Amino acid sequence: MEYVSPEGLRLDGRRPMEMRQLRAELGAVSRADGSAVFEMGNTKVIAAVYGPREVQNRSQQMNDKALIRCEYTMANFSTGDRLRRPKGDRRSTEISLVIRQTMEACIMTHLMPRSQIDIFVQVLQADGGTRSACINAATLALADAGIPMCDLVTSCSAGYLNSTPLLDLNYVEDSAGGPDVTVGILPKLDKVTLLQMDAKLPMDIFENVMQLATEGCKAVANYIREVLLENTKQLENRRGV
C-alpha cells in the first residue's frame, strides 16, 4: 500500500515532515490540582494531576523525595471498535511505567519529600501517537498544578515508510508494520529521556528518523510554551494585574 504518494503527500494530505495540528487546553478537570487536554490531530488525551499530597500508602513513603504514581488507561470508546479493555493489561502497565519514569526525570522530587504526586492519563480518541500525546498532556497538567520541574518533557513519534522518514504517524501508518520511533526530550537541555522503537531499521536510517522525531518534539515544546504563556497572561488578567 502506498503511504507516500509520488507527489510527496501522505494519506491525510500532509507532507512527510509535517506534524498534525496541535491543540491544548488547561484546567479541564476542575477538581484536580492540574489538568490538561492535548490533541494531536485526531488523537485526544486528557491528563489530571493530584499532588503534592500526603502519601496514601505509608509503606511506600520515601523520606527524601516525592513518590510519583502514574496510570494510563484507554477509554472503551477511544478506538474504532468499542473494546472492553482489562485495566491491568500488559500494554497499559508498560506505558504507565514509561510515563512515570519519564516524568520522574523532570520533576524536582527532592523538593517535596514524603509526598505523593499522582498523574492520571486517559486516552479519549486514539489515532496513533497516544504515548506522545499522553506525555505532552502530563507535562501541561503538571505545569498547571504548579509542580516544580527542571524542564518540560515533550514527545513525538516518527516512522519510516516507502523509504521516507515520516513525522507524527497516525493509526493507519502506525499499523502498516513499519518502524515506529517515539522520542521524548527535555528541550532546553536538549537531552533525550524517552526512546522507544519497534520493528527493524538499519542504524543509519534510525539516526535520521530519531533526528526527525527530535525536531518534532522541539516544535511541540514551542507550542506548549506558547500555551503556558497564554494561560499565565489570562491568570494575571483575572487577578487584575
Next chain:
Amino acid sequence: MEQRLANSLIMTVNEKKFIENALVSDIRVDGRRPFDYRNLTIRFGSEDGSSEVQLGKTQVLAFVTGQLVQPYRDRPNEGSFAIYTEFSPMADPSFEPGRPGDSAIELGRIVDRGLRESRAVDTESLCVIAGKLVWSIRIDLHIIDNGGNLVDAANIAALAALSTFRRPECTVGGEDGQELTIHPPDVREPLPLILHHFPVAVTFGFIGKENIVVIDPTHYEEEVMGGSLTATLNTNGDVCAIQKAGGDGVLQSVIMQCLRIASVKAGDITSKIKNAVESYNTQRSLRKIKRHNPSPAVSNVAKHHTERLVLGANEFNVGSQSNEHDTMNEISSTANGFSNRDPNSQSVDTDALRASQPSCATPLDKLNEESTQVNPETKSTQQSSDMNSSASTHEATDIGLQENQSNTLKDAVKPKHKRRKKSTSNVNAS
C-alpha cells in the same frame, strides 16, 4: 502500580558513592571495564526447546512449547507466539509471587518487541491449515537468580530455546485436504522453527551526574543508575527495538555511540549462541543415531565406551563443566555413533543376524524389517543408507555387541587390543 516493593534493595550512601567514584576512574566494582560483558554460559536441557543462561550471577530459564490453535481472524495463515515471564521469588527478596509486577511486564514486552516486530520468528511457516489450524508458540521465561541485567539474559535464553525447539511434523491429507495427521517424533523427525535473524538485547546503564555509560549492569549498579537503555540489534546492522523508558536525559550522540557499541556486542553474543546451538544439535543427532545400528568405523571404540558412557546423557554443557566435558570430548571424537546398552537391541534375533552374515545385499532388508519391528524408533530411510554403507562388519558389530553384553566384566578387565582380536576372530569364524 507498586514500584516500591517490600524488601527491595536498600543501599547505603557510602556504597552508592563508592560505585560512582570508582566509575570516574573507569573501574567497576566487579573488576570489569565499563564496556565488558560478564561471563555468558548457555546450557540446554534434555528436551528440545529448553535453555538455561547464566550471565555472571544472573540465571534465567527459558522453555518453548507449541500448541495447535485457531488463528486470529485478521491473520488466518500466520501462527502466533507469546512470551510469559515469571519472576520467581527465589531470585530476589523483592519479587512477590503471583501476578507479574511492572518490571516483569516490561521485560516480557522488550523481549516480545525484539522478536515480533522485527519478524525474527517466521510465523507463516507455522500455518498448518489456513484459517483453521496454526501453531501457537509459547515462550516461558523464568528468572532464577537476579544478579542484574535480566533483560539481556532473558533475551539470550529465549533465542537459544527457540533455536533448539522442534515441533512435530504435520501433514494434511484426506479427500478434501482437511484431514490432519500429526506425526510423533519417533516416526518423523520434528522440525525446527525458522528464525530469520537473532535480535540480541544489550543493556546500558547511565550512572552519575556526568552520565557515565556502563554495559551489562549488575544489580548494585542498577540501584545506583539514573537511567538505562536497552538496544536490541542483530548482526545485519539493523536496530530491532530500543527501550529507554525515561530516566536521566542523555545526549543524542551518546545514544548513537551506545548503538555502535551494542552492534559489536551483539555480534559476539550471536556467535556464542550459534556455537552453543550447533553443539547441542550435534549431540542431539548423536543421541538419535545411538538408537539405531551404530556405524562400523567406531565399533571398537564403541565397545570401549560401553561401560563408561552415561545412558542418555541429559545435560550437554557448553560451558565449563569438567566431568561431563571429558565424556563429551569422547562422544564428539567418535564419528557418528556410540553404542550403549540399548535394551531394545538385546531382543534382536542373533540367529537371524548370524544367518544373514554370508551374503550382504538381501539380509540387509531382513535386518531392516526385524529392527523396525523391534525398534519402533527407527527411520527406515536413514537406516537403509547406514546399512548400505556398512555391509558385513555392520553385523559383526551387532554380534560384537551381543557378545560384549554377555561378558562385560571380562572386558572391563581385559585391555583393548585383546578385545579387538576377539571381534576379528568372530568374523573369521562365521
